[in-house]
Amino acid sequence: MFRAFHRVVSPSLRPTQLLSARTEPRMSWGHMLQLRSAASATFRLLEDSLEVSHGGTPMRFNYVWLRDHCRSASSYNSSTLQRTLDTGSIELTVRPESSALEDDQLVLTWPDGHISKYSLSWLAKNSYEGRKKATEQPRILWNANIYQNASISSTKWDKFMSCDNELKKFLQNYLLYGIAFVDDVPTTVEATEEVTQRVSLIRGDTAYSQLALDRHTDTTYFQEPCGHEGTGGRTLLVDGFYAAEKLRQRSPEKFELLCHVPIRHEYIENTGNHRNHMMGVGPVLNVYSWNNELYMIRYNNYDRSVINTIPHDTVQRWYIAHRELTTELRRPENELWVKLSPGKVIFIDNWRVLHGRESFTGLRQLCGCYLTRDDVLSAARCFGLQA
Numbered sequence: 001m002f003r004a005f006h007r008v009v010s011p012s013l014r015p016t017q018l019l020s021a022r023t024e025p026r027m028s029w030g031h032m033l034q035l036r037s038a039a040s041a042t043f044r045l046l047e048d049s050l051e052v053s054h055g056g057t058p059m060r061f062n063y064v065w066l067r068d069h070c071r072s073a074s075s076y077n078s079s080t081l082q083r084t085l086d087t088g089s090i091e092l093t094v095r096p097e098s099s100a101l102e103d104d105q106l107v108l109t110w111p112d113g114h115i116s117k118y119s120l121s122w123l124a125k126n127s128y129e130g131r132k133k134a135t136e137q138p139r140i141l142w143n144a145n146i147y148q149n150a151s152i153s154s155t156k157w158d159k160f161m162s163c164d165n166e167l168k169k170f171l172q173n174y175l176l177y178g179i180a181f182v183d184d185v186p187t188t189v190e191a192t193e194e195v196t197q198r199v200s201l202i203r204g205d206t207a208y209s210q211l212a213l214d215r216h217t218d219t220t221y222f223q224e225p226c227g228h229e230g231t232g233g234r235t236l237l238v239d240g241f242y243a244a245e246k247l248r249q250r251s252p253e254k255f256e257l258l259c260h261v262p263i264r265h266e267y268i269e270n271t272g273n274h275r276n277h278m279m280g281v282g283p284v285l286n287v288y289s290w291n292n293e294l295y296m297i298r299y300n301n302y303d304r305s306v307i308n309t310i311p312h313d314t315v316q317r318w319y320i321a322h323r324e325l326t327t328e329l330r331r332p333e334n335e336l337w338v339k340l341s342p343g344k345v346i347f348i349d350n351w352r353v354l355h356g357r358e359s360f361t362g363l364r365q366l367c368g369c370y371l372t373r374d375d376v377l378s379a380a381r382c383f384g385l386q387a
Contacts, residue, residue, distance in 0.1 A: 058129070068087050193369075258325060
């Protein structure tokens with residue numbers, strides 16, 4: 001989930017030229033065909049999979065996976081980018097009858113006569129081995145000094161609302177840093193709604209008290225987490241990924257523990273006729289299993305519920321790991337303080353950047369809302385951005 005606040009009053013693989021060759025049908029398992037040119041590719045049919053070496057990377061492809069990912073017209077709709085093949089109809093013991101390398105394509109003929117063609121660059125891009133080395137979303141991790149030295153300019157309301165190139169630049173900064181600003185927004189609820197709907201649908205939010213709030217991510221109790229007259233009230237921003245990576249470098253075993261121990265978060269609201277009881281369970285840190293890339297941090301001391309999901313011998317180790325992450329999050333050099341003046345809107349990636357505020361006196365009016373994460377990422381992808 002993404003949040004917006006407003007104060008009111010991979011290098012691609014080059015195609016490889018290969019010499020064409022014929023192969024005999026019904027190749028025995030373990031047979032290898034090698035083609036040599038400026039670059040070379042080899043493949044070998046194993047008992048349960050096909051092994052391909054291309055660009056110096058050996059890759060293994062399960063036969064059922066290969067049949068399931070056929071991109072022929074009868075198996076895949078290239079207009080809607082959807083599979084039309086019934087995966088449940090594929091024999092789990094299927095193996096190709098014959099195979100060949102033609103130009104830059106691997107060609108497989110299946111027992112029913114169906115022919116599948118896969119470009120070597122497509123196989124490399126979509127292999128598990130290739131995915132392990134790839135970054136799912138490029139990011140720039142920051143502390144206060146790094147962010148300020150980057151001199152990232154805010155986008156202006158008029159250009160943001162009318163110019164797609166400006167929206168693309170805004171989304172690029174958002175993806176890289178987890179925060180982005182829009183200036184000169186009219187100080188009305190309606191304008192705030194317009195600026196957020198430029199990239200996403202809106203979910204509601206509630207008002208705020210005058211107390212200080214420590215750094216935290218919002219809505220940890222969901223399964224998918226989501227101007228001022230007086231003194232104080234500055235907004236605090238901390239890159240949770242920067243702090244977590246520091247912990248991983250210094251104490252990898254503590255990082256791993258925070259990635260695997262499930263913790264319950266809960267929110268109960270009972271005011272008049274309005275009732276809510278939200279609950280979510282997940283570790284403090286979340287990483288992709290294939291490349292260990294961090295993609296979400298759940299850190300909210302206010303919403304964390306009773307810890308009763310882990311055995312006794314793990315509890316103390318979890319508290320030690322949590323304390324070390326907390327220490328990193330609270331280092332002054334990691335704190336970016338922002339004064340939200342009238343007309344400035346801040347977008348915050350709630351899966352990455354923690355936010356808080358100073359205590360304050362006087363009247364502080366904020367218009368805040370939650371944005372649907374899928375919509376924001378979709379808007380970025382429609383501009384060709386990696387998200």
